[in-house]
Amino acid sequence: MKKAGLWIAIAVIAFMGMVVYSTLGMRKHRVEVCMEFNGQTSCRTAAGETVDRARRAAIDNACATIASGVGDSIACQNRPPVSEKKIE
Numbered sequence: 001m002k003k004a005g006l007w008i009a010i011a012v013i014a015f016m017g018m019v020v021y022s023t024l025g026m027r028k029h030r031v032e033v034c035m036e037f038n039g040q041t042s043c044r045t046a047a048g049e050t051v052d053r054a055r056r057a058a059i060d061n062a063c064a065t066i067a068s069g070v071g072d073s074i075a076c077q078n079r080p081p082v083s084e085k086k087i088e
Contacts, residue, residue: 028047028048028050029047029049029050029051030047030086030087030088031045031046031047031051031058031084031085031086031087032044032045032058032083032084032085032087033046033055033058033059033062034062034081034082034083034084035059035063035076035079036082037063037066037072037075037076037079038066038067038072040066041066041082042062042065042066043062044058044061044062044065045058045087046058051086055081055084059077059081060077062076062081063076
């Protein structure tokens with residue numbers, strides 16, 4: 001019975017280590033994006049595995065704060081950013 005508990009503890013620790021490693025590995029690129037929609041501006045920073053993924057996440061986050069509803073969110077997300085900079 002004690003052996004089973006030990007194996008479960010090892011499996012849980014290994015799983016937690018894998019989650020932490022994969023989460024930290026995704027944050028290779030950081031981008032700050034400012035979006036303007038309906039006279040409002042919002043700037044957000046996001047991280048991602050690639051610059052494009054980080055940019056998309058930043059755009060989605062910025063539009064979430066200034067657009068209301070699905071239609072406005074899509075319209076906001078399809079606009080080019082007012083400003084964009086890569087953060088090292």
